[in-house]
Amino acid sequence: MVSRSDALTRSYEMEPLDGDPAGIRRHANRYTRVAEKVAQAVADLRSTIADAESHESDAMDELARQADDVIPKLSKIQNRYEVAGSELATFADVLEQAQATVDASLRTRESLAADLARYDAQITEAQSSLAWAPTEEIEQRRDELVRLENTAAPMAQSLADARTAYDGALEDVRTAGDKAEDAINEAVDADGLTDSRWDRFKSWVTENVGWIKVLKDALSIIATVLGVLSIFFPVLLPFAVAFAAATLLLSTTLAATGNGSWLDVGLDTVALLTLGVGAAIGSGVKLAQGALRVTRSARLAWAGASRPGVFGSLLRPVRAGLRYGDDAVRVADDLAQAMPTGVRLLGRPTYGSLDDAWRVFRGGGVDGAVFRSIAENATLGAGGLVDDVLLGAGRSMANASFANNLVGLAGTAVSWHDDLINGNILNVSPGLRDLPDAFGGDLLGRYGDWWSEVDGATFDVVGEWDPAGKS
Numbered sequence: 207m208v209s210r211s212d213a214l215t216r217s218y219e220m221e222p223l224d225g226d227p228a229g230i231r232r233h234a235n236r237y238t239r240v241a242e243k244v245a246q247a248v249a250d251l252r253s254t255i256a257d258a259e260s261h262e263s264d265a266m267d268e269l270a271r272q273a274d275d276v277i278p279k280l281s282k283i284q285n286r287y288e289v290a291g292s293e294l295a296t297f298a299d300v301l302e303q304a305q306a307t308v309d310a311s312l313r314t315r316e317s318l319a320a321d322l323a324r325y326d327a328q329i330t331e332a333q334s335s336l337a338w339a340p341t342e343e344i345e346q347r348r349d350e351l352v353r354l355e356n357t358a359a360p361m362a363q364s365l366a367d368a369r370t371a372y373d374g375a376l377e378d379v380r381t382a383g384d385k386a387e388d389a390i391n392e393a394v395d396a397d398g399l400t401d402s403r404w405d406r407f408k409s410w411v412t413e414n415v416g417w418i419k420v421l422k423d424a425l426s427i428i429a430t431v432l433g434v435l436s437i438f439f440p441v442l443l444p445f446a447v448a449f450a451a452a453t454l455l456l457s458t459t460l461a462a463t464g465n466g467s468w469l470d471v472g473l474d475t476v477a478l479l480t481l482g483v484g485a486a487i488g489s490g491v492k493l494a495q496g497a498l499r500v501t502r503s504a505r506l507a508w509a510g511a512s513r514p515g516v517f518g519s520l521l522r523p524v525r526a527g528l529r530y531g532d533d534a535v536r537v538a539d540d541l542a543q544a545m546p547t548g549v550r551l552l553g554r555p556t557y558g559s560l561d562d563a564w565r566v567f568r569g570g571g572v573d574g575a576v577f578r579s580i581a582e583n584a585t586l587g588a589g590g591l592v593d594d595v596l597l598g599a600g601r602s603m604a605n606a607s608f609a610n611n612l613v614g615l616a617g618t619a620v621s622w623h624d625d626l627i628n629g630n631i632l633n634v635s636p637g638l639r640d641l642p643d644a645f646g647g648d649l650l651g652r653y654g655d656w657w658s659e660v661d662g663a664t665f666d667v668v669g670e671w672d673p674a675g676k677s
Contacts, residue, residue: 210326213366214362230298230301234292238288238291238292248284251280286394294386297382300379303378318364335347407463411459411460426621433614438557438571438572446481453474484571490603491603504530505588541580541584565578570605
């Protein structure tokens with residue numbers, strides 16, 4: 207008889223079996239296609255050499271001589287990729303079947319474990335009650351105990367069988383994985399071909415892909431948070447750029463080695479570019495603000511230096527130059543008075559309300575918000591074509607910064623959407639499919655499958671890309 211407590215304990219130790227059979231099959235198919243192309247190349251080469259035997263050509267004679275060395279190497283490459291494709295395809299089938307078995311075992315636990323635990327508690331209570339039962343109730347309580355035990359026994363057996371199936375599925379995956387690894391290593395070691403430094407680097411990345419992806423996702427989240435905060439606190443922008451650049455570097459490394467998608471690279475590129483564009487626009491807005499201060503001070507000084515007569519006109523530039531310093535102070539005070547309250551204190555933003563935050567966000571950042579306030583409220587020394595041009599340029603750059611921030615946030619939203627669907631650091635995608643159909647579980651599940659296919663299709667764009675120019 208199966209122990210109820212043992213069956214319960216062992217059933218609670220079961221966990222879902224991770225793995226992506228579809229993704230493994232994609233790689234297996236890619237390796238198989240490479241093997242087929244190599245085989246076709248060998249056949250074409252043999253055919254070309256056979257045709258050349260009936261023609262006199264120094265080039266074809268040289269090709270025939272080189273073929274004796276090239277064809278055996280191509281055949282070894284073909285075998286390497288054939289073995290890899292075949293073994294990975296077999297492993298994907300075993301993994302998929304094992305996941306189905308594990309899921310069935312988990313469903314059995316979900317349907318029986320709670321009931322068996324309840325019956326187990328009732329049996330323990332019935333055993334205690336029987337030990338202290340009056341003589342006239344012993345038979346009745348024994349019958350109740352037997353009934354409870356007979357009811358619980360099939361449940362315990364089903365849980366034990368589910369655990370046995372679970373253990374068998376895990377063992378099948380381990381065996382298939384070891385077999386595939388041994389076969390691939392044997393094919394690689396036996397063909398005598400030497401991998402390039404890039405091949406060795408790709409192998410290292412593949413072996414360490416787990417912690418590299420976790421690190422990339424963590425850096426991405428930090429870069430996202432710093433990027434949003436840098437809109438309101440510009441001092442954080444260099445740190446946001448640094449983390450975004452590190453994220454892009456890891457995304458590119460994963461994608462180039464076949465361990466990540468180029469969609470991630472694109473999203474991380476957008477994130478880095480928007481930060482860089484934001485910094486450039488912010489510098490432009492500051493430049494426009496500084497120019498506005500100079501031109502308004504000069505205009506105010508020139509207007510105040512006006513005097514009647516020819517001699518007064520000749521000395522006007524001198525008087526304007528002497529007045530410039532005092533008028534520059536007046537213009538600076540006027541510009542400072544026009545700044546929004548939240549950014550007045552030593553140029554460091556402080557936010558007293560959501561309206562302060564919205565004003566900065568709408569301005570594309572602190573610099574844009576300051577410039578907008580100046581354009582709307584500062585009037586001392588204003589006017590003229592140059593002033594209008596500077597105001598127009600500053601407003602345009604503030605609008606561009608706002609649009610740039612929206613692009614960055616949109617890219618972040620798509621990136622987080624990708625994380626949500628494909629798991630990654632959030633690891634919530636299984637929950638989408640577990641929702642009842644009435645709440646859109648089936649629709650969300652099908653949408654998640656579609657998005658995973660879209661993302662997965664960007665894994666193999668580069669194929670066997672080699673930075674040294676080999677493919």
